[in-house]
Amino acid sequence: MNAGRMIRDARITSGISRRTLAGYLGIRAETLDSYERGDEEPPYEICKAVSQIIPVDFIELILPARESVGDSLYSLMYDSCRFLLDPDVTMERKTRFTKELNDAYWAWTVEKQNA
Numbered sequence: 001m002n003a004g005r006m007i008r009d010a011r012i013t014s015g016i017s018r019r020t021l022a023g024y025l026g027i028r029a030e031t032l033d034s035y036e037r038g039d040e041e042p043p044y045e046i047c048k049a050v051s052q053i054i055p056v057d058f059i060e061l062i063l064p065a066r067e068s069v070g071d072s073l074y075s076l077m078y079d080s081c082r083f084l085l086d087p088d089v090t091m092e093r094k095t096r097f098t099k100e101l102n103d104a105y106w107a108w109t110v111e112k113q114n115a
Contacts (some may be wrong), residue, residue: 003042006057006061007042018032025049042061059085060078
């Protein structure tokens with residue numbers, strides 16, 4: 001499911017009108033409608049603000065649809081985002097994690113090219 005659809009579903013479940021949510025976000029209702037229809041992807045800042053107003057998972061809003069990447073990669077991406085966004089994790093640990101993840105990705109890329 002795309003971010004706009006998740007926003008729409010959470011907004012409706014919360015009983016908030018499109019115009020009201022758009023007002024909270026400081027955008028036009030037509031812009032929110034465009035996100036909800038999937039015509040445009042909502043920017044990171046909008047996703048973050050929406051997740052603070054209505055019950056929708058911020059990480060799920062910013063990740064690609066699970067169907068497009070598969071369950072395993074989606075889970076890895078989700079868990080990585082949770083770790084990196086956790087305010088209790090030190091910057092040193094986040095930096096080390098990011099470097100290790102990057103190294104693993106490049107090793108996988110080289111291995112795939114040599115296969």
